[in-house]
Amino acid sequence: MLDPKLIRNNPEAVKKGLKNRKADASLVDRFLAVDEEWRKLTAEVDQLKAKRNEVSDKIGQMKAKKEKSDDVIAEMKSVSARIKELDAELQQVEQRLNDISFGMPNLPHMSVPLGVDARDNLEIRNWGKSTKFSFQPKAHDEIGKDLGILDFAAAAKISGARFVVNRGQGAALERALISFMLDLHTKENGYTEVMTPVLVNPKSMQGTGQLPKFEEDLFKMKDEELYLIPTAEVSVTNLHREEILLVDQLPIKYVCHSLCFRREAGSYGKDVKGIIRQHQFNKVELVKFVEPDKSSDELEKLTFDAERVLQKLELPYRVIELCTGDLGFSAAKTYDLEVWFPSEDKYREISSCSNFESFQARRAAIRYKASATAKTEYLHTLNGSGLAVGRCLAAILENYQQSDGSVVIPKVLRPYMSGCEKISK
RNA sequence: GGAGAGAUGGCUGAGUGGCUUAAAGCGGCGGUCUCGAAAACCGUUUUCCGCUUCUGCGGAACGCAGGUUCGAAUCCUGCUCUCUCCGCCA
Numbered sequence: 001m002l003d004p005k006l007i008r009n010n011p012e013a014v015k016k017g018l019k020n021r022k023a024d025a026s027l028v029d030r031f032l033a034v035d036e037e038w039r040k041l042t043a044e045v046d047q048l049k050a051k052r053n054e055v056s057d058k059i060g061q062m063k064a065k066k067e068k069s070d071d072v073i074a075e076m077k078s079v080s081a082r083i084k085e086l087d088a089e090l091q092q093v094e095q096r097l098n099d100i101s102f103g104m105p106n107l108p109h110m111s112v113p114l115g116v117d118a119r120d121n122l123e124i125r126n127w128g129k130s131t132k133f134s135f136q137p138k139a140h141d142e143i144g145k146d147l148g149i150l151d152f153a154a155a156a157k158i159s160g161a162r163f164v165v166n167r168g169q170g171a172a173l174e175r176a177l178i179s180f181m182l183d184l185h186t187k188e189n190g191y192t193e194v195m196t197p198v199l200v201n202p203k204s205m206q207g208t209g210q211l212p213k214f215e216e217d218l219f220k221m222k223d224e225e226l227y228l229i230p231t232a233e234v235s236v237t238n239l240h241r242e243e244i245l246l247v248d249q250l251p252i253k254y255v256c257h258s259l260c261f262r263r264e265a266g267s268y269g270k271d272v273k274g275i276i277r278q279h280q281f282n283k284v285e286l287v288k289f290v291e292p293d294k295s296s297d298e299l300e301k302l303t304f305d306a307e308r309v310l311q312k313l314e315l316p317y318r319v320i321e322l323c324t325g326d327l328g329f330s331a332a333k334t335y336d337l338e339v340w341f342p343s344e345d346k347y348r349e350i351s352s353c354s355n356f357e358s359f360q361a362r363r364a365a366i367r368y369k370a371s372a373t374a375k376t377e378y379l380h381t382l383n384g385s386g387l388a389v390g391r392c393l394a395a396i397l398e399n400y401q402q403s404d405g406s407v408v409i410p411k412v413l414r415p416y417m418s419g420c421e422k423i424s425k
Numbered sequence: 426g427g428a429g430a431g432a433u434g435g436c437u438g439a440g441u442g443g444c445u446u447a448a449a450g451c452g453g454c455g456g457u458c459u460c461g462a463a464a465a466c467c468g469u470u471u472u473c474c475g476c477u478u479c480u481g482c483g484g485a486a487c488g489c490a491g492g493u494u495c496g497a498a499u500c501c502u503g504c505u506c507u508c509u510c511c512g513c514c515a
Contacts, residue, residue: 042475046484053484056496060443069495076495244435244472367472372454376472 001101001362007031017107020114020324027104034097041090048083052076102212106359108324109296109333115323121336122323127307128316130340135403139343140394141274144170146405147423150275161272162264162279164390169423173396173409174282176416177389178257181284181309185386189305191255191286196235198259199226204238207364209330209356219261219279228261232285233383240289241364244376250368251298252289255386257282275390276348282389288382289366292358295380296333299355303335306351306386313410315395316340318347332357337387339395350391353384 007014007028015025055076062069113122131137144150149170155163166174185191205211205227210218219228229235236256245252260283264270271277286305290298303319310317322334331354338347358378361367367376400408406424409417 039475042484046475049485050483052495057443059495063443073495080495365473 001359002104002107003358003362004031004035004101008035014107018105021105021108021327022116022325023105027100031097031100031104034093034100038090038093038097041086041093045083045086045090048079048086052079052083055079099212102206102363105329106327106332106356108327109355109357111296112327112333113321113323116325117323118326120323121326122321124319124321124335126316126318127311128314128340130316131342131399133342133401133403137342137398137401138405139274140341140397143397143401143405143407144275147407147425149173149423159279162277164275164278169417169420170393172417172420173413173423174389174393176413177392177396178282178284179416180312180413181386181389182255182257184309184312185255185284185286185305189253189255189308191253191305194236194239194254194256196232196239196256196258198229198235198261199224200229200235200238201225202227204234204241207238207241208234208360209363210234213329216265217263219263229258230262231260231283231383231385232256232258233287236285236287237360237366237381237383238364240366243366245289245366245368245379247291247368247370247374250289250291250379251294254287255284256287257284257389259283275394278390281391284386284389286353286384286386289368290380290382291368291370292377292380295355295357295382298380299333299335299353299382302382302384303337303353306337306353306384309387309392310337310339310350312412313392313396315392315399315410317350328352328354330354330356330359332359335384337385339391340399341395342398348391348395350395351385351387354382356381356383 002014011028011032015028018025018027055072059069059072059076062072113120115121138146141150141152145152147170149167151165151167154165158165182193186193199221202211202225205218210227210230218230221227235258236254239254240252259280261280262278264277264279267277275281286302288298288302307317307319317337317339320336320338322331322336327334334352334354336349337351337353339350340346341348357380360381361378366379366381368379369376396410397407400410402408402422404424406422408422409420414421
């Protein structure tokens, strides 16, 4: 949610920001119109309520003195009826205002490059040399099938398309990756590990921005008002919903492993092979709560924390800065990490690190006090994958494959796999 | 799933229709005292919204949503959550 004062005082700047990210700039004018109506009604209702409070107080005093108050009560009856009418009207206007506010995306940060779509994204830096082979490298799903560690047929039988069963060393490798990432972020990068529910209420989904606009992307329970999280960002960010934190608690840094669930509606033809795009996948997520003036620096650090995973796994990657047109709904600025997939001869997204500034904090009412006497203010939230585990496993299979079809285990993972150095048939 | 109890400010905890403008205590903040601190004493204390900005004025919020009433923390209805006991269960 954007600051309503910013929209009122600086509508042209907001429109420009919305246009830059290809959003509907007419939302601003609709907001302003409804907002004015809302303020007018609010003033009228408040005035009537002030009168009601005053006169009701007087009635109490008259009753205490046993004076007659029938005619005053009769008069107040009509005032109360009018208040009820206006309150109902106000509620409707408020609902309309909320619909507009919660449907409006975040504004891009000043530093974000202008652009229309993914083609305008910028490569910021790259690490490692794209893996070269003396043989024709296989795709990860083929490697997994051949080694008997990824079973798509079994997953299709028990669940359907876009699911996978990990078997034997394939399951162990996934578990090793999760443990390795959690250890790295807790022991070396200073994050606190949390384990949160994967089913959350609608309010949590609204807090981080998945609702109301993106309900079709979510799995929803049939008999309960609960949704499966598409990312631990939702449950972890909402950990502090409707709280006022003290400045010395900041920054708060959480790392959370969770399963993530996505319907992938509208991506039917996309990435149907392999484990790149699944309805259910493991992810280790980093989430930060920081003071507003520190969030830009914290995004750089967060991105670097995610990069360290790829560096330690010795997987070649690059860092992409998303242009204004490619930003997600809630993000003010985003870096994507893309890892090298030799079978496709290209980089693919494995992490997305974003600064949401006060957008989510405002939706979820997460505030802080800069000192005991200071005003409460919205803090800034950030998050990033550190990393998507399934895609990471796929990248390892491809980059560490050998000519005999076996896959070498990255050195840092071996302690997590009972010293196993290689998966072979 | 069954039976019962409960939800009040940062915390504890009073408050069963109008001197409650939510008591009191703890904690926090400011001050007096002190070389400094502690203690003591004095003062202060939530969040949100609108109007006005020099101060300020008004409204809302006692789990949530409705209702009764001139007036609701207080009465009524529904819901959510927490706790206790029983049943079931990893």
